[in-house]
Amino acid sequence: MSLLILSGFEANGMAGLLADDRLANGLNIPAAAIATGQTAQTASALMHASATDPNVMQQQLSSLNQPPSVIKIGAVFDVATAQVIANWLSTLPHRPTVVLDPVGLSSGDHRPLSTMTLGERLAPLLPWVSLLTPNTDEAKALAGTTESVQILRVLQAQYDFRGTLLLKGGHSVSEQDDVVTDELLVPDDPRRWQLQQPKRLSKLRGTGCRLSTAIACALTDGYALTDACVLGSAVLHRYWRLAPKPTAPGWPDTLSDYPVVSTDTHPTSPDRTFPALDWPSGLYPVVDSAQWVQRLANTGIRTLQLRIKHARSDVLSDQIRQAIEIANAHQLQLFINDHWQQAIELGAYGVHLGQEDLDTADLAAIANAGLRLGISTHGDTELLRALALKPSYLAVGAVFPTQTKDMSGQIQGIGRLRRYVRLSKGTPVVAIGGINVQNLADVLDTNVDMVAVVSAVTASTAPERDAHLLNERVMRCRH
Ligand SMILES: Cc1ncc(COP(=O)(O)OP(=O)(O)O)c(N)n1
């Protein structure tokens, strides 16, 4: 994947192309770069702003060694520039992911960058944009409103915008607020995602430039769009926390740099926590019947999950009841996947929920019944949302490709798993997806607490022996 940065030149590197390129370098993402225009700015004045000659721009775009897969667009000084970029985009063999940070005013003295309205300047580009990152002033200039759902509707209707909206809240915080909330609206996802960071006290330049560039870098590194927004927010927080010292290369691995992530369907509740696990380590087989719970009950494992996907409700209740009885008799931590009402009614040890289940489950009822809660996560956004709900454990998957469930597009790999383990310090992490005897050592090297497996046990020719041996290896490594 390759990145192209298109933004205005500002000689001090406080904002614009220099700032963008330095940030991308710091994240180890090499980028091609073209100046959309020239500015002369100080902290308090915009002395000059002019667009690059469209013919020069056209030739520079044609001169690129390879078509980019991700493009960050910053200041667009006139409609001719936008038209040249849009025309060039239509000639590319593959549609790139375009992040557009609409720059309305100079970050120094807040003078408009152009006499044209923002809408006029950006209109040719907006149909190409995958992520638009306006602040509330820029959103008002484009859509006539600062309400996120309305903004998205206006952009879709007036500009044929089909992308995701990240509405930055930094310009609309009041004196009393101690947090800044960015809202993320993804087309076809009815939820409103909220990303909250502590409010910074000092006024800073180049914030929008750096955020959108960090997001574009995360996209270039293969992250999904919402995860890239979360990572961008963390990069920016770390950048300002350490400035003027340079930051360590790579993605932040300190939780306090990351935004608190929530959705309007499940706002976080500061008072609600779920009980801790009694044995927060070891192998964690995921099985589909009470018979399997019985087979594995004497292998030394401490944790099991009953994951029944299709069954009549009477058969399901029967299976859950039997599995709980066996688990209680052998002091096993038995989690029930999906069926949280039956888990509460029948007194299970815990419930395991996926992200979609979270939108409909009654978390207060689960917590009030004293059940443990495990939550599946696939990437930064889900991990942070889950962490904010203070579960008993977090599952990170799929670590490797797996035949058991379609996890395409959600393979995390060892590097991300390692960062997620660091971020989740204090909450046990379960690794799941494609884990077997051959790759277990790499998984354990990330310091995960538990290892969940389906096929490594249930498709084995000697399930009890393998459950025992794998559990011994996980336990040895954790002590
Ligand atoms: C330990 C563990 N991790 C992840 C999952 C997956 O849960 P979910 O996303 O709800 O998907 P289904 O299992 O319901 O298909 C899990 N079950 N256990």
Ligand SMILES: Cc1nc(C(=O)O)sc1CCOP(=O)(O)O
């Ligand atoms: C059920 C499930 N959930 C996953 C996730 O990533 O959320 S991966 C997965 C399947 C795990 O099976 P196996 O151990 O056979 O690869």
Ligand SMILES: [Mg+2]
């Ligand atoms: Mg589920």
